[in-house]
Amino acid sequence: MNTLALGFDRTALELRMYSREKEAVFFSFLFPILLLSLFSVIFSSQFDDPGGMTAGQYFLPGMVAAGVVLTSFQTMALSVATERDDGTLKRLRSTPMPPVAYFLGKVGLVAVSSVTQMVLLLVVARLAFGVELPTSPDRWAVFAAVFLLGLVGGTVLGVAYSSLSTARSIGAVVIGPMLVLQFISGVYIGWDSVPGWLQQVAAVFPLKWIAQGMRSVFFPDGMASTEMAGSWETGRTLLVLAAWAVGGLVLCTRTFRWSKRGTV
Amino acid sequence: MTAAIRVRGLTKTYGDHRAVDGLDLDVHHGEVFALLGPNGAGKTTTVEILEGFRGRDGGEVAVLGTDPQGAPRGWRDRIGIVLQTTGGLDLLTPREALRSTARCYSHPRDVDEVVEATGLTEKVDARIAGLSGGQKRRLDVALGIVGGPELLFLDEPTTGFDPQARRDFWALIRGLAEDGTTILLTTHYLDEAEHLADRVGVIAAGALLALDTPAALGGRRTGEATVSWEDEGVPRSLVTAEPTAEVARLAARFGGEVPELTVTRPSLEDTYLGLIAPHVTTATEEVPA
Structure with missing residues (x-):
């Protein structure tokens, strides 16, 4: 079989394993949808200005951003570290499978799980919480660009990050910092309520830019004034995300190891 | 015909420790070859070099005519x-795991x-997660x-198995060997080597100490034997x-049947332990203060 066919085969296998892993399904796939539902219900009374934003609308961009990093970065970092430790990578390497097929399988997994998640998230936001989705093609173009760059960056950075730890501690090493990052990047709490100096810290990492890009898609234009620069900075957002994606790719190809430390 | 595995002067050093120290080895096509040796003898390192999972510091290696390094x-x-362990397959079934593995090969066997x-x-x-240890090993x-x-590497395949x-x-x-598969096996179990192997290599301190059929290893066939019998109710024996x-x-002395007569050659285990004895440092037990 050629590499592409094996890549599709790996994708099917990855999806099968992902869907059977309850933790993955809950903490990366369903989590943003559950949180959006929860936040929309809990905070509904604080968003009761007639004509103002609803809680669902307010939290949607953050949940979209969380979905992007959870299905790409978190899934990759956890799965690759585990597979390096439990011998999966060694086993695959003992076969004539081209290594590219393994990565194609991972890319396929991220693509299918994140697109499905995003569709579900938007459907839930629209139907259950009445969030008005944008109608202009420009906004959807920005959405697509931020979504794609976010996923590519998250995937390669996740693979690179997996080398930092072993399977036993990778959960803590990934989920801890991710949680902090989500809080300071305006995912779970409004960006405008994050203190300035923490906003500066968050601005170093891609999640803040994904969230900002998604706010520019789903928020009314008037909200742009609450951003750090007082505008959506769409060009800058795409540039930062592209830089992270390229940097992540270089890092990932430089640091990737098939086996645990100490072996070839 | 070239050997399935040909190793000459193989060396591998970790820091100051020479894990493999000038090893020579030939495994013929179609044979089952068992590599025996105490822990730390260099077995796993050698096998991993042959499998292409590890680099080497010196010597020549050809596995099916190809250098595994950069093969x-x-x-x-x-x-x-x-x-040694199949991890990461818990969420799949044996059929799924085998199918996806088979697809990587150009001439796979029927799943x-x-x-x-x-x-x-x-x-x-x-689900593989629910398989017993023995079943998981068979899946491996x-x-x-x-x-x-054409060539199969088996690294300590039956560790933790029950006798059946x-x-x-x-x-x-x-069965695999009868079908012509060349097999390189490492094991701790002497009876396993005796049952399966056409030839046995004993390795210690990174070099080959002895190489022969299991029956003849270390001169078992011709070496000293123990003759035991009973003389007026008293057990006697003689080497x-x-x-x-x-x-x-x-027979002449007893004028016929010798009571409780046995003649024993050293077992493979005796021979093996004798061979490796100079290379094994006895672990000293620490006395708690």
Whole structure:
């Protein structure tokens, strides 16, 4: 079989394993949808200005951003570290499978799980919480660009990050910092309520830019004034995300190891 | 005909420690070769070098005529590796794992046939997480042979097996050998080597100490034997290089049947332990303060 066919085969296998892993399904796939539902219900009374934003609308961009990093970065970092430790990578390497097929399988997994998640998230936001989705093609173009760059960056950075730890501690090493990052990047709490100096810290990492890009898609234009620069900075957002994606790719190809430390 | 595995002067050093120290080894096509040795003898390092998982510091290595270091993908198409543990497959079924592995090879074996040969038919659609240790090990073998390899590496395949599972496993391996698969086996179990191997190599301190058929290893066939008998109710025994003459002498003395007569050659285990004795430092037990 050629590499592409094996890549599709790996994708099917990855999806099968992902869907059977309850933790993955809950903490990366369903989590943003559950949180959006929860936040929309809990905070509904604080968003009761007639004509103002609803809680669902307010939290949607953050949940979209969380979905992007959870299905790409978190899934990759956890799965690759585990597979390096439990011998999966060694086993695959003992076969004539081209290594590219393994990565194609991972890319396929991220693509299918994140697109499905995003569709579900938007459907839930629209139907259950009445969030008005944008109608202009420009906004959807920005959405697509931020979504794609976010996923590519998250995937390669996740693979690179997996080398930092072993399977036993990778959960803590990934989920801890991710949680902090989500809080300071305006995912779970409004960006405008994050203190300035923490906003500066968050601005170093891609999640803040994904969230900002998604706010520019789903928020009314008037909200742009609450951003750090007082505008959506769409060009800058795409540039930062592209830089992270390229940097992540270089890092990932430089640091990737098939086996645990100490072996070839 | 070239050897399936040819090793000359192989060395591998970790820091100051020479894990493999000038090892020479030939494994012929179609034979089952067992590599024996105490822990730390360099067995696993050697096998991992042969499998292409580890680099070497010196010497020549050819596995199916190819240097495993930097071997092309096509080379992996012809070898099978049974790893010490199969992790990461818990969420799949044996059928799914075997199918996806088989697809990587250009001439794979039929999955159903491999399932049957490894005795996994009943569990073929069950989650691997729920398989017993022995079943998982048989799955490891199934994964190693599903690509239809010419050469199979088996690293300590039956560790943790119950006696029946080991017998079944040995039958499986013998079946593969009869089909012409060359097999390199490492094991701690002497009876396993005796049952399966055409030839046995004993390795200690990174070099080959002895190499022979299991029956002849270390001069077992011709070395001294122990003759035991009973003389007026008292057990007697004698170690001699000429047991036949001793038995004849005893027969003459007793004028017929010698009570409780046995003649024993050293077991493979005795021979093996004798061979490696100079290389094994006895672990000193620490006395708690």
